[in-house]
Amino acid sequence: MALNGNLRDFTVTQLLNLVNLASKTGTLVVEGPNERAEVSFRGGKLAYAMIGRENGSLASILHKGKKLSANQYRSIQKRAGHVTDKELGLLLINAGYLSQEDILGALQSNFMGVVRQLFTWVEGFFRFENDKLPEDRINVRLDLENLIIEGSRQLREWEQLQDEIPSLEMALKFADRPGANLKNVNLSVEEWRVVSYITPKNKMSQIAKTTKMDDLEIRRIVYGLIQAGLVEITRPEGAKPKLAQDMFPTQDKQEQKNLVNRLINRISGF
Amino acid sequence: MQTVKMVVTGPFSSGKTQFIGSVSEIDVVATERKITAEGEKDVKDATTVAMDFGRITVDEDLVLYLFGTPGQKRFDFMWEILSEGMLGFIVMIDSARPETFREARSILETFRAYAPTPYVVAANKQDVDDAWEIEDMRNALRLDSSIKLLPCVATDLKSVKSVLLELLYSILAEMETGG
Numbered sequence: 001m002a003l004n005g006n007l008r009d010f011t012v013t014q015l016l017n018l019v020n021l022a023s024k025t026g027t028l029v030v031e032g033p034n035e036r037a038e039v040s041f042r043g044g045k046l047a048y049a050m051i052g053r054e055n056g057s058l059a060s061i062l063h064k065g066k067k068l069s070a071n072q073y074r075s076i077q078k079r080a081g082h083v084t085d086k087e088l089g090l091l092l093i094n095a096g097y098l099s100q101e102d103i104l105g106a107l108q109s110n111f112m113g114v115v116r117q118l119f120t121w122v123e124g125f126f127r128f129e130n131d132k133l134p135e136d137r138i139n140v141r142l143d144l145e146n147l148i149i150e151g152s153r154q155l156r157e158w159e160q161l162q163d164e165i166p167s168l169e170m171a172l173k174f175a176d177r178p179g180a181n182l183k184n185v186n187l188s189v190e191e192w193r194v195v196s197y198i199t200p201k202n203k204m205s206q207i208a209k210t211t212k213m214d215d216l217e218i219r220r221i222v223y224g225l226i227q228a229g230l231v232e233i234t235r236p237e238g239a240k241p242k243l244a245q246d247m248f249p250t251q252d253k254q255e256q257k258n259l260v261n262r263l264i265n266r267i268s269g270f
Numbered sequence: 271m272q273t274v275k276m277v278v279t280g281p282f283s284s285g286k287t288q289f290i291g292s293v294s295e296i297d298v299v300a301t302e303r304k305i306t307a308e309g310e311k312d313v314k315d316a317t318t319v320a321m322d323f324g325r326i327t328v329d330e331d332l333v334l335y336l337f338g339t340p341g342q343k344r345f346d347f348m349w350e351i352l353s354e355g356m357l358g359f360i361v362m363i364d365s366a367r368p369e370t371f372r373e374a375r376s377i378l379e380t381f382r383a384y385a386p387t388p389y390v391v392a393a394n395k396q397d398v399d400d401a402w403e404i405e406d407m408r409n410a411l412r413l414d415s416s417i418k419l420l421p422c423v424a425t426d427l428k429s430v431k432s433v434l435l436e437l438l439y440s441i442l443a444e445m446e447t448g449g
Contacts, residue, residue, distance in 0.1 A: 163375070232414060
């Protein structure tokens with residue numbers, strides 16, 4: 001089934017969040033008004049990215065990253081046009097031109113640059129093609145949390161933030177999903193200050209007051225942490241879902257259970 | 271005569287009126303008005319402006335009322351009034367309209383904040399080609415794995431019945447744990 005839509009309704013950060021949480025493998029294709037981008041993921045980690053008409057080959061990325069001179073790049077294009085990226089990478093390492101770290105570093109920084117460019121897109125159709133990965137390209141494995149946090153910091157529209165976090169009277173808790181690790185995320189000082197107060201006992205409004213942040217600031221920071229899959233909104237401790245007294249026409253617990261069972265029996269009989 | 275109520279909420283055109291209509295023994299008392307906004311008119315012709323109202327008679331002593339909230343945000347002042355004294359609530363979401371997921375998250379968080387009652391989320395229109403997969407919706411809506419996200423077709427009685435039952439089981443479980 002479809003995982004598609006428009007960037008007007010789903011930001012790139014939210015899409016990365018989806019891929020991250022579901023540990024998806026496949027390629028996100030975004031058709032912008034002027035350009036097209038393809039970002040591939042393996043197991044929820046960034047594997048490859050390409051934007052517009054740029055040549056996403058290893059040689060071109062290394063040239064762009066100043067790891068290959070213009071002459072070297074031209075010569076590779078002329079003589080080694082038929083070799084795959086993986087073969088070219090091995091040739092460069094074996095010839096002592098570059099190390100594996102150089103190559104992976106250049107690829108990672110290029111792919112992150114592509115995603116950063118995508119953060120600025122506000123319009124465009126997207127679709128996720130499950131299990132599709134570029135076969136002839138070198139893939140990296142890059143955690144998405146830092147990119148998500150970075151993208152979320154750019155969201156400053158009050159209305160959207162209020163939609164995302166309508167009430168500051170709720171608390172936060174750390175996500176217990178595997179792989180969510182604060183240690184690997186580059187948080188700002190403000191973000192760390194908020195993180196240090198996160199417990200289901202503290203409402204977001206209390207954290208804002210303690211850290212002297214206004215409603216916009218606290219929402220922006222919490223939004224980034226949620227998007228990165230690090231925290232979740234929860235009811236404040238002590239306000240666990242309780243059946244309020246006026247929900248039932250009777251205060252007797254047994255009668256209340258009996259009433260719910262009667263409802264179940266009635267609806268089961270439809 | 272004892273009465274209890276449940277609330278069906280969700281974004282504009284998510285299927286709340288249909289959901290209540292599928293299971294109510296009376297014709298849904300719908301307060302609908304013709305839509306004038308161009309973008310919304312493309313989706314449907316009329317929308318609920320105050321509330322939908324359906325009824326299920328359980329036995330001679332007990333009646334369940336189903337209230338549907340207006341889907342458009344400008345009527346959100348009604349939400350809190352409608353949610354007073356509810357047994358639980360259902361958040362309806364159109365699985366094929368990701369453009370409404372943000373609003374759905376907002377409605378969900380709003381209801382969670384002022385109504386500490388059990389709830390389930392119904393992923394409506396799971397029978398159409400463009401429907402998002404349940405697990406993708408769970409992530410997009412930021413639903414904890416403990417929250418029931420149920421596939422649903424609001425026009426199908428069996429499907430509606432199953433969503434209502436799941437909510438009732440959650441209410442019962444909440445009572446068992448001393449809520």
